[in-house]
Amino acid sequence: MQTYNCNSFSLIIGVICGSTTQVEPLLNDINNLIKLPYLIDIEVHILANGEKCKDINSLLKSIFNVSESLKFRVHESGQNSILPIGQARSKLQKLVGTRMKNKESSYAWILDDDMRIPDRASAYLTWLPAFKDKGVDVLVGNFNGSSPNPPAHGIRVQLNDVIHNLKWLNSLPDDTKLLNREHENKQFRLKYSDYYYDLSRKHREHLEIPYWIVPEYEGETVGNAKQRIIKNVGKILTGEPFLRPLDVSVSENPLEDSEPSCNRGGNTFILTAEALTNTPNAIMLTNGEENRRSDMIWAVINKYYHNFTIHSISFPVYHHRYVNVSPSFSLSKTISEIRGSALYAAMLSFFQSHQKPSWEQLKNNGSNVSKLYFRYINNRLKLYKDNFKEINLQLDIIESEYISDEKGFNNVINSLRDWISEENFEKIKAPVIESSNSIDIVEFVKSLDYQIESFNE
Known part of the structure; x- marks a missing residue:
């Protein structure tokens, strides 16, 4: 520029x-x-x-x-x-x-x-x-x-890339020069702005479309590219999208x-x-x-x-998320993320539903914001449930078709199984539903003026 x-x-x-x-x-x-x-x-x-x-x-x-x-x-x-x-x-x-x-x-x-x-x-x-x-x-x-999102919010798209890229590379001789498919990736990015995000509300088609591995250097072979995927698959756990940055x-x-x-x-x-x-x-x-x-x-x-x-x-x-990060699936942060995202979406939707939005309208309509909040909570939990299901199906495919001799590769697959388990989903769902029934969104909306005024003192 x-x-x-x-x-x-x-x-x-x-x-x-x-x-x-x-x-x-x-x-x-x-x-x-x-x-x-x-x-x-x-x-x-x-x-x-x-x-x-x-x-x-x-x-x-x-x-x-x-x-x-x-x-x-x-x-x-x-x-x-x-x-x-x-x-x-x-x-x-x-x-x-x-x-x-x-x-x-x-x-x-x-x-x-x-x-x-x-x-x-x-x-x-x-x-x-x-x-x-x-x-x-x-x-x-x-x-x-x-992505600035939690690592767990990009697992599905990255596993989709692992499956499609390994399928493509396995169909070619290892000594073949790797084809550069960046032009396809660029078109993909332009069409789907949330291409890196499992839980996008903008579109869902990006979840099934692969993002192709591109040569790391001139003359890289198919065999080397395949090994690069296997060695870097652990980055899925830290949120570094090595295939879909x-x-x-x-x-x-x-x-x-x-x-x-x-x-x-x-x-x-x-x-x-x-x-x-x-x-x-x-x-x-x-x-x-x-x-x-x-x-x-x-x-x-x-x-x-x-x-x-x-x-x-x-x-x-x-x-650069990969600096000083150890792989972890934080249930508390995930739960807090769901609540916070629902609150933001509810407040924004409320204002956007009015032709001439004003702060006074918000103060007098906390109950409407509350309804929107619960709607977004339920939508978010549904996305999580669907995502957990699809990720486990992807892991089934990888385990049945792409088992590697690389110990680290198989350890990552096992870790993802532990993260994306039905037990963990229930641990997310229960406190979100329980707390949502007790949170008074109306009172939070009323408290905003006080929070703003107190901050200015």
Whole structure:
């Protein structure tokens, strides 16, 4: 993409750090940004949430040469234990937003600690002032590499790829040069935007279509490609899609390509400070525990309470989930994800059902939001049940037709059997149904004004 001829500005970057090992590559990338001629300076604000401040400070000092052009500060989470993610985000955002207010010509970039900044960022960052001039307050970026969703939400599509690719490769001589089918993959990506996601509400056809392995180097043979699949199949457990990675292009016409969205994730550009200082990551508690997706509820509040303009844009960062990750299937996170996704979908659907949506309508119609919430809960559980069934059928095919001499391959298949079991589905379903019957969505909706006002005090 081309750069935009922008005026110089300051960039304030906010990151929650749960692991110095995880955040180190991102900090190295940030250090490289100081070379960009249009940046007046860079401030990096790290919220220590799972790591000691002194360890993060030591890492920062080993990477950054502190000067007028680059400064950093590490902030305590405020308590000995790790803050839940919603509270941690609210704390970091208040800190970064306050710095924006006190610093002229500044924009903020909120990043998860497992992101990498690509070289292309040097071009797309120049467009931030243009979006501000256009009246946009928040830009939601996207990802390359691994999906931001839990690993379990991409098992089905990846097993589909394993089956189809092994079937194709087994039909060819091992010494044959591997055909590059990237043009088919590209068409697939363009047609199905959620091609990497098992539980998409946008489309379902992508679940049955394969994503083809492409040569890793010129002249790679079929036999080598087959071994590459077998050796890398374990990455399914960590969420690194070695066969079906996220691959999005940087927008060539950003001002024309951006679209309204509240689908916020770990790559967000803030052009108006009040979007951070005036808006919490509102939390719905279930049995004293936070539900996930508070970042998306944050976006809903900014759009419909504060009337800020939020757009999505193809300014990607690279998500490197495979760093410092051990395979696990977290039942608690899965349950929290279902609840949080249902709440976000219910609130968004409520506003989108009105020709002229307003916050007052939400406050007076909590019962309608509640009905939508339960509908989405049931829909989500049905998707999970269907997905578990199909994944087990895929595992049957692999075990009967593609047994490998590679011990690691068979161990992965066994681990997936354990993850995607009927017992685990019931462990997910029972607390979701039980808690859904006791959650008062109406009271949560009523509490939002209080949560917002308290955050502003």
